[in-house]
Amino acid sequence: AVDLRTALTLPADEALDLAPGLVIDCLVRLDELPTSYGYLVVREGQYMLRINSPDEGGQFAFFVNLGTWEPRVTSPVRAEVGVWYRLRAGWDGRQLTLEINGVRKTTQRAGLAQPSTGELRLGTVAGVLDDLRITNPRPPLLRIAALQQDRAILRAGQDERLYATVENIGTFARAAAAELAGEPGFTVAEPARVELGDLAPGESRLVEWRVRSAEEATYTAAVALMTGDEPVRRVGRTVSFFAEPLMPRPPQVVLDEPATTWYIDSRDGDNNADGLTPATAWHDFTPVNDRTLGPGEQVLLRRGSVFTQELRLRADGAADRWARLGTYGEGARPLIRRDWRLDQRCVLISNPSYLHITGLTVAYAGKGLIVQDQGQGRRGLVIEDCVAHHIEGLYRTGAHGIPEWAGLAGAPGDTATHSAGIAVLGGRPRDVLVRDCETYQCSWGFFAMGENIVVDRVFCHDNIVHNTSPHPAMVQISRSWLTRSLFHAAGWHASAGTMGIMLVNPEGFVIRESTFRAQPDSGSHDQGGIDFENEGNGTLIERCTFEHNAGAAVEVLGLQTPQPRAVEIRGSRFIQNNLAHKLGPSEIYIWGQSPNPEVCCSYGVIEGNGYTLNDGVSWFHNDVPELAEWIERDNTGYATPAELRAAMPLNDHPVAEAGPAVWGDQATxxxxxxxxxxxxxxxxxxxxxxxxxxxxxxxxxxxxxxxxxxxxxxxxxxxxxxxxxxxxxxxxxxxxxxxxLPAGAQTARAWGWATNLDKEGWTDADLGTTLQVFDEQAWPTRAEPIRYVAGGYYIVALDASTTGHLLSPADLNLPAADVDSVRLRLMNSTNATTFRLRLLTDPAAD
Missing domain, CATH: 2.60.40.10 (Immunoglobulins)
Structure with a gap:
């Protein structure tokens, strides 16, 4: 063990020079917290393992010098006195890693190590260092940042170009080569192996290949980097090809000959019956839960039924005989309504193949309709004509702000970590269609991932949930589509920002004829239309409309991981976005506030669009044009939205207005x-x-x-x-x-809170809730007090309050003697057992 109060130095040694593969592993115990920076292991001019100053948070951090010292990797673990910490810090040429007692954090960090003749120093800080091991193999190390493509959408039956820059970031490499390989159906024109010759440290070569697929398909392409015949590194990515004409090809339901059908009726059913006819229907899900539906088998729920239980099914249908979860009878679609608890779920479908889900409503739970592929790569799923609402609360740990939900987690059995109204997730779902569905008042309207995912004619709107409503999301999708859908206030309030939709790592994705509008200003970050969060290759946005969003219509982020590449935005309308002057402020924004070339690597084409700008908002802003290479051409500005619509007459969504709430004591x-x-x-x-x-x-x-x-x-x-x-x-x-109303009853005054965020004159006070900050967890967040109107409810959270109250100044204009009754409709999730209603009278009145 080494006492770190006095610095211990070792002379310069080439074996300690910074190189990819460097790992520092040690045990550390502090006797006192440092008042400034606490240095543990430092190689002068090359790398540094330290404790950040108290002003920076006092966490452990690791740096390498690649011309600059930032960005660092910082562990969420704060140093404490008397605790033994196992620290493992490393750099592999592309990213920094810091692991503290099993808690691992990474940061993108690529480049060339700076030469140094500096000594190695241990300390100084009040503490003990033990079991120090520095591993530094210093091999030649070839890398490519990405295997790139010329255009957003690769076409089947055509030659396409893939290319990459091979760089040596290690020691001298002799006889370097790069070889591209694919899967059956993915053809690489000769030569698949490209000889690069000798590469000195820091030297690079551009390589390219011509590739082809005869049909629409998704492949894994891999580049093997070699010195001689010795493999150095293998870099793979998903490559998607689309067929002509460019249009979605969703799965088609086939169920010409149904097999066994089970009927469930919450009003008149009986679990002791056989469930095989409407007359002998079961009462609830108990007899059917955890059943696997085979080819042609169906579970049908009677319309007008209301179920308060979770439904759990598996499905193993066939391509020519799908299984089905649907409805029968007349009236309202069946409703699966839980108790509005964070730890509840409405429906869990596990590992389905060839399953059709239609006609359901799911509501009032932490999770809605969840379809989970547990790594089996199942294919064939259609979800259509379903409604999800009031699916709330799951976001970052603690963010919901509801005292009764403290310590609760989401329902187990799936990988959903957020409150999605409808979610398709897991291993690698394939051939999925979500169509004609509506989600509102959900923390995450919907969530989808997989291959050949088609989201068509989905209406995602008014997801007004305080603290936990960031956006719907499509994540790790390939050869997929988002078409003819409407996003209206699809997110509202969340500590890390809100958007109309978030995209993560799309690999071949078309967004067409969809509208992103009215993303509100809640004081959150972003608040725009489409968020390219990070990664991906090949996204085409065409014939879309972005209108009156508080933030940028399209933003390309990245932050700590690489931005998406090969994005094209064409033939779309941009109408007065960035009302709140968020990022840019511009209609389209390319992030680069921390100009790391490993992150700020996006490129694309913005062409043939029309726009009408708000004052102080620009059309396009690129923080780092020297790193993110975007082509902007043939885009036209218009003075008014009407002029833009006349010039670009895309079909707009119709407008349905159901009208004001109605009260009456008659049946009609x-x-x-x-x-x-x-x-x-x-x-x-x-x-x-x-x-x-x-x-x-x-x-x-x-x-x-x-x-x-x-x-x-x-x-x-x-x-x-x-x-x-x-x-x-x-x-x-x-x-x-x-x-x-009951016969003969009249309404003097009623409050339905039908307009989101409009309390209709009411106020609240003495609720006892305060701002909560959760900054010592992997995903920091905050929870603001809950006191708002949304989804037809006035929602307040109380905490240790005996005087919390709601107050309306409204005059009922009724003689006190004529007040017969006051009717309240509420849900009490607190531990209070009594509520008091007080009506104030005017003693001066007659």
Missing amino acids: IALAGAATDTDTPVGGPLALRWEVIEGPGEATFDPPNAAAPAVTLSQPGDYLLRLVADDGDLWHADTVTAHR
Whole structure:
């Protein structure tokens, strides 16, 4: 052991020179915390393992000098007195790694080591260093930052170019070579092996290959880097080819001959029956849970049913006989409604093949409809005409701000770590279609990953959840599509930022004819349309509309990991975005505030778009044009949105307006809905339909396809009704509450809180909640007090408060003697058992 109070130095030694493969491994115990920087192991001018100053947080950090000392890698572990820490710090030529007692952190860091004749110094800090081992093999090390492509979308049946720069970041390399290999169907023109000759340290060569695929497919391409015939490194990536014409090819459901069908009816079913006919339906999910559906088998839920239990199924259908989870009967779609708890889930589908899910509503849980591929690479899934709402709370640990949820985790059994209304995730799902679905009031509207994922005609909107509503996401997708979808306030408030959608590592992705609009300003970061979070190769955005978002329409980030490459943005409309003057402020923003070439490596083409700008907002801003190579050409600015729409007449979504909430004591109540369409030629005739999403009985609309019909409610209570307007290409929906009162009852004043963030004059006080900060965890976050209106609820969180209250100044205009009753509809998740309602009277009134 070495006492670090007095520095111990070792003379310069070539064996200690910084090189890829360097690892420092040691034990450290502190007797006192340093008042400034605490140095542990330092090679002058080359690398440094230290404790950050108290002003920087007091964590362990590791640096290498590649011309500059930053960026460092910093562990989330703060140094404490009297604790033994096992530290393992390393650099492999591309990234820094720092592991403290098993907690590992990495940072992208590539470049050439700087020469030094400096000594190695241990200390000084008040503590003990033990079991120090420095491993430094210093081999020749060839690297490529990425295997790149010329354009966003590679076409089957055509020769395409892949290229890379091979760089030697180690010691002298003799007879270097690079060889590209693929899989069956992926053809590499000769020579697949490119001889590079000798490479001195820091020397590089450009290599390129011509490749081809006869059909639409996704492959793994791998470059082997060699010195002579000795492999040095293997670099692989996903390569996707699309067929002509460029259009989605989703899976097609085939179920001509159903096999066994099980029926479930929450109103009239009986678990002691056989479940094989509507007359002998089961009552709940107990008899069917954890069952595997075979080819042609079905589980059908009766319309009008409300289930409070989780549904769990597996499916092993066949390409010519799909399995199905669907509905039967008339009336409202079946609702799987949980207890609005963080640790609950509505539906879990495990390892499905050839499964069709249709017609469900999932609500009030920490997780909605979750489809989990447990690494088996299953294919064939269609989710359509499903609704998810009030799926909330899972984001970063502790972020929700609900005292009753403290310490709770999401429901086990899947890899979902966020509250997604609909999620397809896991190993490598393939051939998936999510179509005609709606998600609102969800922390993450939807989440999708896999190969040949098609998200079509999805309406993701008004996900207003305080603290935990960042965005929907598509992650690690290849040869996939997002088409004809509408994102309206798809995220709202989260400590790490909000966007219309987040993309992570797309490898061949087309976003077409979709709209991203009205991302609100909640004070969060970003708040724009499309977020390229990091990584990926080949994304095409075309014929899309970005409108009135608080942040940039498109932002290309990266931050600590490489930005996406080969992005094309074409033929799209940008209408007055970046209202809050966020990043840029510009319509399209390329990040580069920390100009690391390993991170700021994006490139692409922005061509043939139209835009109308807000004051103080530019069209395009690139922080690092010397690193991120973007071509911007033939884009046109217009003075007004109307001029832009006239010049670029893309089809807009129709607008359904379900009208104001209605109250009445009669069974039949008039609705005041409306629907409009731009009547753009690519759309069809506007079709309207109403349905009941939730309520105690049935709802009948007359006429059924009118915007403003009369609705007959079968029994008193509160009904959530939905109006859908569909032009055959795009659609939109809106909801309204209808309240049938007991016969003879009248409403003096009612508050339905139908408009998000509008408290309708109410105030709250003495709730007892305060800002919570969680900055000592792997994903730091914060939780602001919960006191807002969203999704038809006035939501407040209370903590150790005996005087918390809501107050309305509204005048009921009623003589006190005439007040017969006050009706409240609420959900109590606190430990309080009594509530008090106080009506204030005016003694001066008659």
